[in-house]
Amino acid sequence: MKMSKILVVDDEEKVCWAFEQFLKSEGHTALIASNAQDAIEMVTSESPELVIMDIKMPGSIDGLDAIIEMKKIDPNIYIIIMTAYGTMQTAIKAMQSGAYDYIVKPIDLDQIKIVIDKALIARKQSQELAMLRSEVMGKYQKDNLVGNNPKMQEIYKLIGTLTTNDLTVRIEGETGVGKELVAKAIHYNSPRKDKPFVAVNCAALTESLLESELFGHEKGSFTGAVIQKQGKFEVAQDGTILLDEIGDISPKLQTKLLRVLDKREFERVGSNRPLKMNARIIASTNKDLSLEVQSGNFRSDLYYRLRVMYIKIPPLRERKDDIPLLVRHFIEMANESLGKKIIGVDDDVMDVLLEYDWSGNVRELENAIKSAAVLCKGDLILPEHLPSSIKRIEHSSSVYHSLDSAIADVLMQKIQSGSTNPYDEIIDHVGSFIIKTTLDQYKQNQVKAASVLGISRTTLRKKMKE
Known part of the structure; x- marks a missing residue:
């Protein structure tokens, strides 16, 4: 464990002395304060990585108030609260105020060593995650896209280029790879970022409903059209519209969309009055549109209109080196949404995640980590927390590994015996x-x-x- 600067705050001189000797023996630098006010000033002047503080102290500021003040100075500081009053309410208040952990006096040195090591590891991993995210996002800060793989780096460069123009973009990739995230990254880093981003799932609606959804309709244009309705092209005016799963739209709507791309105008259903369209169009699909053109399912002229700029997102199985980074990212998200303090995954879990094929791609990994986080009661995700579908892969893999080892042993024995x-x-x-x-x-x-x-x-x- 790397030497750290640790601040101990307690009004009992003997407690401070004992902590000072213990921390020095562990290779840490010990800072001592006898009241909360001095401790707050030392957080400012000394920037300790960790604070161990009694909850009850003399003066106008107690430990709970001090946590809040320290967090204002350094939001990333880790604080362990000590108390001789081990009530549920005390523990709840300490954690709600921002404490990392809470221990009851008298202090057991073996216990406090474990708590200190965990806190310092959690702080280090939090810093590493922030640093990795900063490096990966680069100067374009691409929303929640995560990945260091060379293929992803090329995509980041393309996104950066596309934020400086209004070209039509086609994004292809399997379900769950993050096509909408790429579209959002282009939009929110472009001059259109303050205008609407509108996503339409073209595969989720029938032809007539999708036509009304995209172009809007006039009152009385069909049964049930009791009021005039704006379509998504109007709603997205001056912003960006994402046509998700565009490979599933009907020939009729392909023709209408072609006109939108050519003329930058459209009519509501039931109207002949053209409306100008100034939204940027991004289309995404999990199909190979070139094959759809060959089979006659997709218009070739529309295909070429959508081919101005093309992004192909690789499946997760082709960039497994990004899995550790993605796991950290999803754990942080789970911690925030579930109120957890998970610091990582067990080594066996990481082996399973790296071996699994991930047919559902990044979305499947995200769901697996969130599901495991719900079941996790400690600070590490263990194999038993993984979804059953992934654990079956783990079991099968381990069985075959054992079989391979046994066959290898028998084979060597046969060879050595002269078979x-x-x-x-x-x-x-x-x-x-x-x-x-x-x-x-x-x-x-x-x-x-x-x-x-x-x-x-x-x-x-x-x-x-x-």
Whole structure:
């Protein structure tokens, strides 16, 4: 553990002396204050990483008030409260005021060492996360996009370029990769950032509803149109409109959208009066639009209008080196939304997360971490906190790892003993073992065993005789 500057605040001289000796023995620098007012001044002048403070002290300021004042000076300071009055209300008030932890006197040195180490680790990880986020976001500060992978770095550069113009953008990527985040990053870092950002899910509505949603309608233009309604193109005026899942829109709406792109104007449903459209258009899809054009599902002229600028977001399985960074980011989000103080994940958990395929991409990882955070009662997410679908992958992986190790050991023994055909010997043994175990499991029912193994009954009988 790196040497840290720790401030101890207590009006009992013996307590301060004991802490000073203990902290020095642990390699830390000890600062001592006998009242809250002096402690607040020392936070300003000495900038300690951690404060250990009694809740009851002489003077007009007690420990709870001091926490609030210290947090004003340094929002990132970590504070541990000590008290001889271990009531629930005292603990609640201390944590509500911003304390990291709370311990009851008399102090057990083994206990306080654990609490101090945890606090310093949490502070260090919080600083590292802030630093990593700053580096990743770079000068463009791209909303909640997180990733250091070279493919993501190229996307950041593209976003930076696109914030300086109003070109139409097409974003492609699998479900859950963060297409809307990229669109928002372009909008909120552009001169249009103070104007509306409007997202429309084109796959969620029928053709008629989507037409009304995009272009609006006049009163009486169809059954149920009892009032005039603005469409999303009007609502997004001077801002940005995201047409999400554009690959799913009908041929009719493709034609109308083509006119919007060409003429920068449109009509409400039930009206012939053209309205000017000044919103920037960003389109996103989880389909390969070039293949959709070849199959006749998407207009080629619309495809080329949307091809001015193109961003392809990689799936998470192609940038697994970003998973630790994403995990930290999602833990911080979970801590904030759930009121938790989780500092990270167990090493075994990280191994599982790195091995998992993430068909749902970043969104699936985010949901997995949030679900695990809900179940986590300590400061580390453990394997048992992971969703069952991911734990099944973990179990399967560990079983195959054990099997691989066992086969490797047997193979080396065969080779060292001078076997001339170790491959057939091992394959025959494993095959016989699988068949015997399956037959035993199903009480020698050959039909059931063959079905479970995915082989014919004839093949099973043949293998039984070998």
